[in-house]
Amino acid sequence: MKNYDIIIIGGGPAGLAAAISAYDNGSRDILILEREPVLGGILNQCIHNGFGLTRFKESLTGPEYAYRFVEEVRSRGIEYMCDTTVLEVSTDKQVTAINSTKGVFSLSAKAIILAMGCRERSRGALNIAGARPAGIYSAGTAQKYVNILGQMPGKRVVILGSGDIGLIMARRMTLEGAKVLAVCEIMPHSSGLKRNIVQCLDDYGIPLYLSHTIVKIEGKDRVSGVYIAQVDEKRRPIEGTEKYFECDTVLFSVGLIPENELSKGAGVSLSPATKGPIVYDDRETSVSGIFACGNVLHVHDLVDFVSEEAEIAGVSASNYAMGKGADRRVVSTTCGNNVSYVLPQMLDTNASGMVKLYFRVNKVLPNPTIRLTSNGEDIVVKKKKIAVPGEMESIVLTPAKLQSISGDVVVSVEE
Amino acid sequence: MDRELTCVECPMGCAILVTIRDGEIVSIGGNNCARGKLYAQNEVFTPKRVVTSTVKLEGGGMLPVKTDRPVDKDKIFEVMAVINSLIVAAPVKVGEVVASDVCGANIISAKEVL
Known part of the structure; x- marks a missing residue:
């Protein structure tokens, strides 16, 4: 069985950045395994711009952002295998994979980096009543049809969910000649970026129905229409508020779930x-x-932050493979008021560099105060103009701040 | 007449207030960078957007493309009509012009195809 220092599972933005940083940290024996025929991951179908503003200070399209990393991987001569699906990763770091030239094969590694990305939540996860006709797609599937395959999924479209992919697809379908009748969002606020509401919906006069959901899909062979209704504060449809839209296509943009089947295994x-x-x-x-x-690991809003995080994992995996272990003094991080998650969940207060804690709030909070405490003591306090669930927040901890942490850390956000 | 805008230049989505007197901008506030100021200036009188789309590749497949600068918002569908009439032959490099001077912008490739 062939052995590598580092095997990276997934050749999207995370896997590519991790490979580059591991190489630049001194590792040479690296392999990237990618399921699709080309490197780049989901960026290949995200043809809109707005990527890379944090990292490159310019607005790139998804394929352009991916290209920069693919070129870096190629120029370093890092090995990669496309069209290869990983079937299993074991606790002792053996990787079983399959492709059409080698069949099923096994590899082993000193360190493994999981970079498989995420999946879209499906209609099944939402329990929407009605028929099961053709014409119902996740927004990402529709995006692949239009941008990679050059096929339009339909002509008259209703979109459920105001996540960024749904908003981007509302504009994309409109540009390609479809009529997008409505975007429905069950929450009283959009889960997508405000700029996407402006440039994808407002620019094209596409209505956004907040606190609305689809209550029924009609159609025999193909979708013929949907009923939407307003929902109350408990997200239950309110009787008498139904509206009907005649349409042939329904897109779901209702959230992403990290793809962790291999991790569980x-x-x-x-x-x-x-x-x-x-x-x-x-x-x-x-x-x-x-x-x-x-x-x-967690769903990011911006690929720039994915690259940043992947570089941390790449360096760490490289150090691990070279036998440079960390002598950790670990505290856990927990959610205080109005915080839905904090990452990383475990913090090494002996870390020698800056550590960035990411977190999300669970509701819209104007003029919030962000507070990081340990044993009731303030470690970091900062103010913001606004915090919204759709945008990840962060706190940077210097080595000095880390050393001053005496116990488990709580991140809270107060109005 | 004042205008409240959401900047679309980056994910921060700054709320920008443009104060206008007698058809002239007298102040722009709320933006955090120069991109935001330029966006607000354009947005008030001639809103502009970068258009991204795909063109057909000869022999199958799609090539992602974009305008190399923002075009007038009311010209977006004119740009789309040109984009949808194009067929590009490989090889093509990132940044290569595939159609020039379309509503004041060039259509450039966003992908390398060997």
Whole structure:
């Protein structure tokens, strides 16, 4: 069985950045395994712009952002295998994979980086009543049809969910000649970025129905229409508020779930809040030598932050493979008021560099005060103009701040 | 007449207030960068957007493309009509012009196809 220092599962933005940083940290024996025919992951179908503003200070399209990393991987001569699906990762870091030239084969590694990304939540997860006709797609599937295959999924469209992919697809379908009749969002606020409401919906006069959901889908062979209704504060449809839209297509943009089947098989502990692995600040999971980064760990709003996180995992995996273990002094991080998750869940207060804690709030909070405390003592206090669930927040801890932490850390956000 | 805008330049989505007197901008506030200021100036009188789409590749497949600069918002569908009439032959590089001077912008490739 062939052995590598580092095997990276997934050749999307997380896997690519992790590979580059591991190489630049001194590792040479690295392999990337990618399920699709080309590297780049989901960025290949995200043809809209707005990527890379944090990292490159310019607005790139998804394929352009991916290209920069693919070029870096190629120029370093890092090995990768496309069209290869990983079937299993074991606790002792053996990887079983399959492709059409080698069949089923096994590899082993000193360190593994999980970078499988996430999946879209489906209609099944929402229990929407009605028929099961053709014409119902997840927004990402529709995006693949239009942008990769050059096929339009339909002409008259209703979109459920105001996540960014749904908003982007509302504009994309409109540009390609479809009529987008409505975007429904069950929450009283959009889960997508405000700029996408403006440039994807408002620019094209597409109505956004907040506190609304689809209550019934009609159609025999093909979708013929949907009923939407307003919902109360408990998200129950309100009788008498139904509206009917004649349409042939329904898109679901109702959230993303980290894809962790392989992680579970490897015995990696998952967090119920993020649905991804529980990690230390160096992105090592509960299994020694298995690291995770990107959307498999928690769903990011911006690819720039995926790259940043993947670089941490790449360096850590590289150090691990070279036998440079960390002597940790670990505290856990927990959610205080109005916080839905904090990542990493475990913090090494002996860390020698800056540590960035990411977290999300669970409701819209104007003029919030963000507070990080340990044993009732304030470690970091900062104010913001606004905090919204759709946008990840962060706190940077310097080594000095880390040293001053005496016990478990609580992150809270108050109005 | 004042205008409240949401900047679309980056994910921060700054709320920008443009104060206008007698058809002239007298102040722009709320933006955190120069991109935001330029966006607000354009947005009040001639809103502009970068258009991204795909063109057909000769022999099958799609090539992602974009305008190399923002075009007038009311010209977006004109740009789309040109984009949808194009067929591009490989090889093509990232940044290569596949159609020039379309509503004041060039259509450039966003992907390398060998």
